[in-house]
Amino acid sequence: MAGEFALIERLLNQAGVASAMPAPGLLLGPGDDCALIAPPENGTAWAITTDMLVEGTHFLATDDPENLGWKTLAVNLSDLAAMGAKPRYVTLAVALSADDASSGWVDQFFRGFSTCAQQFGVDLIGGDTTRGPRTFCVTAIGSVQPGQALRRSGAQDQDDIWISGNPGLAALGLAYKLGTTTLAPTLAALASKALHRPLPRVALGLALTGLAHSCLDVSDGLLQDLGHITTASGLAATLHQAALPATPTGVNDALWQHCLLGGGDDYELLFTAPAAAREALTALSSQLDLPLHRIGQMHADGTAGRINLLDAQQQPIDLASIRQGYDHFA
């Protein structure tokens, strides 16, 4: 059976490099006490984020390991995207059972991780491998002009609120996986893909620098994450139910509302932008072939942090039952 160092080497070699040539700024890759990266291009800062995925909390023992490898990296790249940063480097620490290390499980995991790394052009620059309950921790590093970084706190009065892609689909996939709902085969496949193979909105995040005033990625539910923007920006928000993505055919309305507003794991970008940016955002949506939904407005005339959802008659809808996002310690 392979020892720790052999395992590290095998995995890093397998998953490590986005290309056969080392990245230009990578002065020293895996294998020493530290990796060394050159200073970023003139004027750019490093954006840094870290996320830990734990079996039983974020994924199940029976989940497909290749999808899990993809998702482990994708959720971190999503944080870079939400900052408007270009993904560059990642480190990966893993705890695995002895069985994992010797079985094909880990190779499949790294195939998924590597596919995601290659697709988004990031290099794995270091890692750690240890024995323990299956746990993965990625730290991702991206480059961004500091003045253009998309912060949560930058929303302004009268900003439009936008969300990308297909929010709610991942939570619908989870409900399907847990047997809470049945779905037609095509929708089931889409929802499962959204849950297990989320696409970090990297190109969108890069394009939003200079257009959006604030941004984050939806990992804990649209309402909870919008709450972070409203609180950090000291504003209130109003959402219009009629502007939200419609209930997919055959799905229960109440379930969909819960998935859309309270479900996590979407990794879509939720952002605010001035009305003047509408035309550019519509063009961007076409260019990226990615839906961008304008779902509400930020406003200063309300309790900071408060979110209202209005129905077609402009009447408030009670949010208490769907507001609760996914809170690991609730």
Added chain:
Amino acid sequence: MAGEFALIERLLNQAGVASAMPAPGLLLGPGDDCALIAPPENGTAWAITTDMLVEGTHFLATDDPENLGWKTLAVNLSDLAAMGAKPRYVTLAVALSADDASSGWVDQFFRGFSTCAQQFGVDLIGGDTTRGPRTFCVTAIGSVQPGQALRRSGAQDQDDIWISGNPGLAALGLAYKLGTTTLAPTLAALASKALHRPLPRVALGLALTGLAHSCLDVSDGLLQDLGHITTASGLAATLHQAALPATPTGVNDALWQHCLLGGGDDYELLFTAPAAAREALTALSSQLDLPLHRIGQMHADGTAGRINLLDAQQQPIDLASIRQGYDHFA
């Protein structure tokens, strides 16, 4: 009970900052999707390392949480030290039980983490908190002139081999903790401190840039880690038993040899330097009030990667039984 975000905020606020003022290069601290750090000083690169600590593998449920918090950060700063890098920033991802999150356990952990961060002047710039078996993952970032970084592969023929401090003491502390040996109270206290409260040799690492040809920190055992230097540098090594730190009074010779050569968790720096550096290293030892032991030589006339240990009569000692370092997947 505190929700995840409240917990993160509390812990980051508590452990986060090395000083009341944010660090000069820290453009954006915890609380957004990413932290933002300014480019390093002219010409310096970032050294980056990541380590995961898992309950049952690296520590016990009964371990003192404050010491564990210290050690979680210290072992990562040790990797920066081994590179000759100045510690600057860290991220911390933690998996905890619901009980941990609400009990004083986690506050004690963060007290230890924070004490270490303050002592070495690093800022906690981001983190993640989730539910799961107790696991900690730190990514540490330091600055170093790339040409001066201390790599494993830089050892040269006829280099002296040096090791800092008190190698073997941590493994002795582990043997004592596990009841494998008894120790006199003073030695037991010293050994336990080495095990639970290791001191990353940051000042030594910084001073070794320009003096040492190669360096790493001993986390898996002196022989195993020296093996990394010999293999990476394509050289053989000879150690002299008479030059190794002597068996402490009252300790079994065989146990000590095992602790010294095969034990992990010392986090002392193992480095090679030319004979011309002896005087400077002796002066450095006095200046830092830190023993530096000259224990052998590197040489090109032998099988690359091979390590010999010679007794006082220059006869080889069998290393097979003590060679095996701590291998999580062995």
